[in-house]
Amino acid sequence: MKIPPLLLVLLLGALMYVISLFTPSVVVHPVLRFTAAAVIFITGSGISLSGVLAFRRSKTSVNPLSPDKASSLVETGIYRISRNPMYVGFLMMLLAWSIALANLYTLPACVVFFWYINRFQIPEEERALKAMFQQSYTAYTRRVRRWL
Template identity: 40%
Template sequence: MHKFENKIPPPIVVLFVGLVMWGAALVTPVQAINQMIQISLIVITLCLGIFFCIAGVVSFKLAKTTVNPLKPEAASSLVSSGIYKVSRNPMYLGFVLFLIAWAVYLASFIAGLGIIVFIIYMNQFQIIPEEKALKILFSSEFEVYQLKVRRWL
């Protein structure tokens, strides 16, 4: 069976990237932004992030399959319903939205680059290995699903 390459839980990656973003914001100029717009953007992106994360977990629970991203080979079924009709990775999309809210809060363009770093890291070290495991488990069913639904949004 396929050996999964990643050993770092995605929430830890989010926290690490968030800390790096905070550090970057401390040493770079803050961008001027209208406070009402800033607060609105933060609330909207946080709410969307929470929605995508919860919807992803609920879909997995309803399908009675593992939510553990470090053990995709333990999946008992391919979830392609609910939020998984919109995104193959709604929980990771939720994490991106959390980081967007954080970048808006920090009001630092340089800190916002952490979002790109997170997406690149997740694609390379989390999503691609997960997809390899899912191809082994669900073969053509997963390949058809990949053609229908985008990786992020």
């Protein structure tokens, strides 16, 4: 059973919180820490949201568990910069949470997210998109990087 990416973010975020309760924190001035976390979180949220909005404008499926339901290949907006802006945004949100918690032991959760998405989510999406959009998708993958 595959874990939906948003659920994975929430589970990892909860795990990060629990880890922070039992491991030492890094001493960082709260204003600096929360400002950095807020900037990264807001940026990540904006990147993810712009990906969702681009899909909505193109009237295609946003469901990452059903890439075969895509009705069009979105190559505009944020998708000119990243093939997976929603995942970039989610990763940034997890990083922001780690910074807000001021705990280095929470950073591996970001690595777990990156690994899981690269191993289980993106390859299936790419296979489906390549099967549906063939040469267009292949050309797109040559122009735009998977993450950034």
